[in-house]
Amino acid sequence: MIDRHALSHLLEHERELFQEKHPRSYELYTRAQNSLLGGVPMTWMMKWAGGFPVFMRDANGARVIDVDDISYIDFCLGDTGAMAGHSPRATADALARQGANGITTMLPTEDAIWVGNELTRRFGLDLWQFTLTATDANRFVIRIAREITQRPKILVMNYCYHGSVDETLIALHDGVARAREGNVGAPVDPTVTSKVVEFNDLTALERALEPRDVACVLLEPAMTNIGIVLPDENYHAALREFTRKTETLLVIDETHTFCAGEGGYTRAKGLQPDILTIGKAIAGGMAAGAFGVTRDVAEKMFARKDADYVDVGGIGGTLAGNALSIAAMRATLENVLTADAFAHMIPLAERWTRGVANVIEAFDLPWHVTQLGARAEYRFIPNPPRNGGQAAAAHDDLLEQYMHLYALNRGILLTPFHNMALMSPATTKSDVDYHTLVFGESVSQLHQA
Ligand SMILES: Cc1ncc(COP(=O)(O)O)c(C=O)c1O
Known part of the structure; x- marks a missing residue:
């Protein structure tokens, strides 16, 4: 069982850390309020967990660099728009x-x-x-x-x-x-x-x-x-x-x-x-x-x-x-998105899934992880749902925000809509292993709370 009070506290800490690490993004976000609805070019970009989005400076392969000079391993990949990697x-x-x-x-x-x-x-x-x-x-x-x-x-x-x-x-x-x-x-x-x-x-x-x-x-x-x-x-x-x-x-x-x-x-x-x-x-x-x-x-x-x-x-x-x-x-x-590319991407998603599954097992969490080709996703219920209604009922906004922001603060982008990760031809095994490490740490923090 996750202590909700402790979870809110952890999330608050991650939000403070996020704010501290992204002064330039915050400045741009504030400036953008004058000309952009919600301070973003498309309201969907308000979904990111930190309260404001990081402003992108460059994106290449599986990496995004923001205007505060922070580099991210990108498992969001523009919610699939960049599954081929950035600017192949x-x-x-x-x-x-x-x-x-x-x-x-x-x-x-x-x-x-x-x-x-x-x-x-x-x-x-x-x-x-x-x-x-x-x-x-x-x-x-x-x-x-x-x-x-x-x-x-x-x-x-x-x-x-x-x-x-x-x-x-x-x-x-x-x-x-x-x-x-x-x-x-x-x-x-x-x-x-x-x-x-x-x-x-x-x-x-x-x-x-x-x-x-x-x-x-x-x-x-x-x-x-x-x-x-x-x-x-x-x-x-x-x-x-x-x-x-x-x-x-x-x-x-x-x-x-x-x-x-x-x-x-x-x-x-x-x-x-x-x-x-x-x-x-x-x-x-x-x-x-x-x-x-x-x-x-x-x-x-x-x-x-x-x-x-x-x-x-x-x-x-x-x-x-x-x-x-x-x-x-x-x-x-x-x-770019050739048969060879998928032969690289799909085993990476398997590796990502295995890494997450090992952490779930080690901490005996009532969570599970599912893979679909080059995509994988963890969810905060023990068994895979069979339909959309069951899946929606399992949604846990606070926990999701914490997991996302913990990852983001340590240089990992996950799809903001749920806990989804996608591999590109440019993604590497060490990118995946780094995610496993950070995922393990975020869970460990929850466990100790
Ligand atoms: C399955 C599916 N179809 C269609 C769309 C719409 O794509 P777009 O917003 O690029 O038009 C999406 C977007 O998330 C999608 O997931």
Whole structure:
């Protein structure tokens, strides 16, 4: 049992230490209040545990250096946007080359064909489109699914996250579907557009699909945004069977689960989605997203003559598919996030997991750690949750803040949303072992308190 009073005290001490160590970041943060909402360029950056974010000076490989000259081992990696490592050479070179030779023209480049072929080789889907973000990819495929099925609803998993997509911001509250807590200015009650079930709950899934009013199921093949939640052994086979039986499209969002290998979880487990979405890391941190569809879906899209795919029909974006993003995607896929890179990253995540598990065992903590490809995460409950509801219930904000800030004060960045660590091609064994050491120390402090 953790003494909450002692925990608050430890956290307070870490906050003081943080403030002391980051005078320049604090100064910039204070100055930023005059021109930036919340003193940050995007309100999400207020999430860091110290009360204000460190301002970044340089980021290279698995390292970030802040304006106070402190160097960090980065396991956050821009919440997956920088899974390729920061400014990988091949991507940076391609950006410089293309940046000097046309950034956006509304004309295709030959690189796009290479990227389309490569995405097909990796993920299996036949035909591709590019967006600027994973959010946009998800937004567009929901429209496509509605259009071609002529069904009104989509189905998502409780506590999923697929970006700022209106239809997905729904959750179960004591078993009843409602807008997700904190949903800012929802355009309509999300129960009008969406259904929500718990991950791994096949009975609820079957029941929800049975009326045949669901255009698509949109899910991460393993949840990563409420901590990692892995699918049961038979889950994906049954999901595919139910979706086929009810003629519901299956959309798999690989934005985070791309960490499972060069073709993501889809390739690793032989999944067969009708549509696949991805973003974040595929262009090495440059803004880019993509969605792939089967030939069958493509035929159905273009069979609907009244659907406007070339102008103001609701799919598209002026900068989508721009030459710069595409060049970055090609460079990253060709040279950085390769099969060899994953062969380096995944064993590092295993090492990270083992290190954390050893500490948990040594201190006999009722915690556990889960790995998903190059990603791993510890949680403050003894057994892995089977769904988003269970995972959300295990959240312990105070403890999480303490663990994050303890690590940050000792030169380690963890993803601020939960206790997640991601490996990049530039991450090393000694980075991982340093985390194990610091994790052990933070736990030891808790133990003594
Ligand atoms: C699974 C998944 N899909 C989509 C998104 C949205 O990505 P972006 O914010 O880059 O559009 C996220 C972001 O965290 C995500 O985790």
